[in-house]
Amino acid sequence: MVMNSTLRYLLKKIFKMIFTIWVVTTLIFVLIRLMPSNPVDRYIEEQMIIYGIGYEEATLRAQSLFSMELDEPILTQYISFLKDVVHLDFGQSLLSPGVDVMSIIAARLPWTLFTVGLGLLSSFIIGIVLGTLMAFKRDKWYEPLVSGFASFLSAIPDFLIAIFLLLIFGVFTFGTGHTIIPITSLRGNYSMFVTPGWNMVFIKDVLLHGLLPILTYMFSQLGIWILLMKGSTTSTLNTDYVTIAKVRGLKSSTILTNYIGRNAMLPIVTEFAMRLGFIIGGSLIIEQLFVYQGIGLELLNATNGRDYPLMQGIFLIMTSAIVLCNFLAEVLYVVLDPRIKLQGGRKANG
Amino acid sequence: MAEKTYKTLSSSGRIHKALKQAEYAIVHDKVGFIGFLILLAIIILSLISPFVFPVDVESDPSMILQGPSREHILGTDHLGRDIWAQIANGGRELLFLSFVTALLGMLIGVILGAFSAVIGGKFDEIMLFLADVWLSIPRFPLLVVFSGFFTLNNATLSIVLAVLSWAGIFRTVRSQVLSIKERDYIEVAFMQDLSLPHIVIKEILPNMMGFLAVNFTLLMRSTIYSQVGLVFLGLLPLEQNWGVMINLAWTQGVIYNPRTIMYLLAPTIMICLLILSLVWIGKALEDVFDPSLRK
Numbered sequence: 001m002v003m004n005s006t007l008r009y010l011l012k013k014i015f016k017m018i019f020t021i022w023v024v025t026t027l028i029f030v031l032i033r034l035m036p037s038n039p040v041d042r043y044i045e046e047q048m049i050i051y052g053i054g055y056e057e058a059t060l061r062a063q064s065l066f067s068m069e070l071d072e073p074i075l076t077q078y079i080s081f082l083k084d085v086v087h088l089d090f091g092q093s094l095l096s097p098g099v100d101v102m103s104i105i106a107a108r109l110p111w112t113l114f115t116v117g118l119g120l121l122s123s124f125i126i127g128i129v130l131g132t133l134m135a136f137k138r139d140k141w142y143e144p145l146v147s148g149f150a151s152f153l154s155a156i157p158d159f160l161i162a163i164f165l166l167l168i169f170g171v172f173t174f175g176t177g178h179t180i181i182p183i184t185s186l187r188g189n190y191s192m193f194v195t196p197g198w199n200m201v202f203i204k205d206v207l208l209h210g211l212l213p214i215l216t217y218m219f220s221q222l223g224i225w226i227l228l229m230k231g232s233t234t235s236t237l238n239t240d241y242v243t244i245a246k247v248r249g250l251k252s253s254t255i256l257t258n259y260i261g262r263n264a265m266l267p268i269v270t271e272f273a274m275r276l277g278f279i280i281g282g283s284l285i286i287e288q289l290f291v292y293q294g295i296g297l298e299l300l301n302a303t304n305g306r307d308y309p310l311m312q313g314i315f316l317i318m319t320s321a322i323v324l325c326n327f328l329a330e331v332l333y334v335v336l337d338p339r340i341k342l343q344g345g346r347k348a349n350g
Numbered sequence: 351m352a353e354k355t356y357k358t359l360s361s362s363g364r365i366h367k368a369l370k371q372a373e374y375a376i377v378h379d380k381v382g383f384i385g386f387l388i389l390l391a392i393i394i395l396s397l398i399s400p401f402v403f404p405v406d407v408e409s410d411p412s413m414i415l416q417g418p419s420r421e422h423i424l425g426t427d428h429l430g431r432d433i434w435a436q437i438a439n440g441g442r443e444l445l446f447l448s449f450v451t452a453l454l455g456m457l458i459g460v461i462l463g464a465f466s467a468v469i470g471g472k473f474d475e476i477m478l479f480l481a482d483v484w485l486s487i488p489r490f491p492l493l494v495v496f497s498g499f500f501t502l503n504n505a506t507l508s509i510v511l512a513v514l515s516w517a518g519i520f521r522t523v524r525s526q527v528l529s530i531k532e533r534d535y536i537e538v539a540f541m542q543d544l545s546l547p548h549i550v551i552k553e554i555l556p557n558m559m560g561f562l563a564v565n566f567t568l569l570m571r572s573t574i575y576s577q578v579g580l581v582f583l584g585l586l587p588l589e590q591n592w593g594v595m596i597n598l599a600w601t602q603g604v605i606y607n608p609r610t611i612m613y614l615l616a617p618t619i620m621i622c623l624l625i626l627s628l629v630w631i632g633k634a635l636e637d638v639f640d641p642s643l644r645k
Contacts, residue, residue, distance in 0.1 A: 281490030
């Protein structure tokens, strides 16, 4: 019985995940193919005007670029489009013809995953520790300072934090005559003179270039973790089972990890996945600020250059990543909070 | 007839109560009060600045990228125009746009959320599912992709943002309405066979005004984020606002010229202040209307 409802819960979530990706795919198909003056029609017209070729030939070129069969009825096109998406085949880039969209994504995605992942992880760890600490030190003088700073961080947009960081690290000299980090090290993924590979020079250079994006992601999320963890630990501290655990004379470290930590973490785990969507959205602006060659900057360049196949590919990959993370968070939630199984998939507490 | 007088009396009582609550909401919380003052200052500045601090329309090549001085307290930009005047005028459009967008977004979210919760059943389930799906689509990248297909301006952006933000408000409003729905007087209203719009608009919504006000400030905040973000990326037409100033300061390479860093720093700080004031006001309102949230 219990096993059954867990299974049903997971199946429902998997269905939701696939449905979401399908909605986005369809949205993109409609935007690219069915809107009046859509990019495919425009591309064909352009080719006919620029190269003076016939409609047939232009259509052929468009077909190979967008990987669509333009002569087929719209439903067949749609189905083959879905098939291509399932095989991660998004056609070729318009701006750099002959290059597969997927290979561009594969080259750019690791950089974004590296900075976003490291930033999110470090903010999570620091935030959880600070938040728990603040919950225990509620009567100390520095607690309002930390909480105030946390709510400041959680309020202001990430790209403004990025600007502040850039000013502090790369512009202001603080009377020493030079900036903390030379500003050329704050742009791009790595310096021109280093050779990529597993050597110390390269790794150090990559970390230096990635430092500000990582710090931006960290600071932009840090406030939320501190506030959430402080709130949920404070409410856990006053529960009966913690009091009983103390009365039973359990070690305070056991109480902290097994009784307080586990319950206080619950609401935060789902938040972790929710934040990912925000961060990936923010990465567009942050990678532009630091000229960091990640997936966000690539989407921006694709949009500015009207490179539709690339746009659709990147957007689909981004959405899939976020949806997948949401799904994993929901699975993790079941593992952490067994109450969910009994309630037939409804979240036990909000 | 008698019923009608009763209604007006009760509604005037509500307005009176709301005013009293608003007064308390503004004053009771120190941080909230500061937020309120900041917002008020920005609003007043936006209203009087076209007359008091008009933006320079002509460029002055002899005054390009000057540091702060007596005539130009924040210095000048890359065309020799006064930065303070631009700061003073830069908030109006942002405030107006975010207000209109939040209003539109709230309208869509509240109508859908309230009716979905009251109607319940399969309809509610499907709406909730769709909202969940919609929420997991990254909003900002979607906006960027949209801007590749349509040319956005402030009016269309406002509508697009409002439509995009329906799901979040829908979810919160729906859960709020669900809890109000359980109360006795709603049951009484149902037993009296009052119409659905009447129950939603007259009985349920007035009881969640505080909740709506809080969400309104949150929505204004996310609108400002999206608008400034899009402007910074150069995907919106450049008009007179703080986001545009950041964009221009950035593209003109002000960061390599620390003397005129105010061109970049001033609008950044102003946007921070505006957003912080909204967040603080929202927090203060939350305390007023929902004492159980006090920590």
